Amino acid sequence: MKESFVLCSSCFSNQGLKISAQKLGTKSNTSCKGCNESKGYKLTKSILNDLAHQFFVMGSSIKSDYGGAPRIQFNEHQETSIICTDDINQDIKLFEKYLGVGFFHYGPRLWTLGYITPLEELQDENKRMYIIKRIINEYPIFELNSSKVFYRLRVEPSEPSNIGEYDSSPFPGKGRLDSKDFKVFYASQDLEVCIHECRVSVTDELYVATVRPAKSLKMLDLSTSISEQCTEFESLNISLVMLFYAGKHSYEILRLLSLEAYEKGFDGIIFPSFFTQARLGKLPLPSIYQSLDNRIDEFREIEISGKIPNIAIFGQPIEDKRVEVVSINKLVLNRVVYDYFFGPADVN
Numbered sequence: 251m252k253e254s255f256v257l258c259s260s261c262f263s264n265q266g267l268k269i270s271a272q273k274l275g276t277k278s279n280t281s282c283k284g285c286n287e288s289k290g291y292k293l294t295k296s297i298l299n300d301l302a303h304q305f306f307v308m309g310s311s312i313k314s315d316y317g318g319a320p321r322i323q324f325n326e327h328q329e330t331s332i333i334c335t336d337d338i339n340q341d342i343k344l345f346e347k348y349l350g351v352g353f354f355h356y357g358p359r360l361w362t363l364g365y366i367t368p369l370e371e372l373q374d375e376n377k378r379m380y381i382i383k384r385i386i387n388e389y390p391i392f393e394l395n396s397s398k399v400f401y402r403l404r405v406e407p408s409e410p411s412n413i414g415e416y417d418s419s420p421f422p423g424k425g426r427l428d429s430k431d432f433k434v435f436y437a438s439q440d441l442e443v444c445i446h447e448c449r450v451s452v453t454d455e456l457y458v459a460t461v462r463p464a465k466s467l468k469m470l471d472l473s474t475s476i477s478e479q480c481t482e483f484e485s486l487n488i489s490l491v492m493l494f495y496a497g498k499h500s501y502e503i504l505r506l507l508s509l510e511a512y513e514k515g516f517d518g519i520i521f522p523s524f525f526t527q528a529r530l531g532k533l534p535l536p537s538i539y540q541s542l543d544n545r546i547d548e549f550r551e552i553e554i555s556g557k558i559p560n561i562a563i564f565g566q567p568i569e570d571k572r573v574e575v576v577s578i579n580k581l582v583l584n585r586v587v588y589d590y591f592f593g594p595a596d597v598n
């Protein structure tokens with residue numbers, strides 16, 4: 251039986267909820283049972299449930315130093331005990347009426363906020379080297395050979411046709427894996443990842459070098475997951491994902507990891523990209539961290555997209571002739587698209 255419409259986007263008071271309801275709803279000229287208007291996008295009970303999850307659960311997610319979790323949950327067993335802005339409080343009554351649910355403050359499982367033993371040990375100067383060594387020993391080696399081409403983007407190089415412009419930055423120490431006196435060449439098989447990682451704007455003059463290894467390069471593959479027999483609270487996989495998705499405060503740990511991989515004879519590191527996840531609609535938020543099984547599937551990025559998200563090669567591989575430049579092109583940004591959804595501005 252076809253599910254009937256219970257209300258429409260015009261029934262809502264909050265602008266974010268109205269727009270989200272338009273995006274999720276169905277266009278139909280029938281008049282709404284809720285507000286009597288006919289031009290709103292109509293929602294069935296199950297779409298209304300999706301809207302509640304997107305707006306209140308996903309939309310209330312907050313990031314901690316490592317990881318993140320929603321502040322709100324809802325179910326059929328609890329009465330509403332949160333207070334939002336007036337318009338949202340008004341709209342909550344609609345969800346209560348049609349879904350029979352209540353909204354409440356959510357106490358997340360602590361590991362989703364980064365309380366994971368290996369991750370905590372990585373933040374402890376006295377314990378971090380042990381975990382770094384474990385990571386290097388336990389994650390697989392990926393042989394990057396000349397059959398793989400990848401891209402290196404430069405913003406406003408002074409001599410765009412000079413291949414030397416595309417080597418590692420001569421001023422290391424600002425990125426995730428490079429440090430003072432330790433240069434790292436960053437590239438990706440996914441041009442959109444390059445564009446995103448370089449934080450380019452539409453007014454920038456962009457150039458891209460297509461490169462490939464001149465010989466087989468021994469890479470430490472941290473974009474995949476290893477098989478683990480432990481709880482989320484001890485997981486090295488989740489620790490690494492959270493580490494790579496964290497902000498600048500994670501760099502001192504990642505730089506040590508990078509130096510140690512170099513000492514152990516690796517040519518570089520392959521690592522996950524926040525942007526790939528965001529583009530595939532898989533933000534590194536609770537829905538991904540929720541289950542260990544899902545996470546393992548979702549973080550096999552190379553298998554999903556067929557493209558290696560982020561490649562970091564130690565030293566100056568173009569000058570050392572470990573990497574050769576195949577082509578150089580000017581890159582023109584034509585269109586930039588953002589996807590988004592809404593959440594409440596505040597919750598009490």
Ligand SMILES: [Zn+2]
Nearest residue numbers: 258261282285
């Ligand atoms: Zn309506």
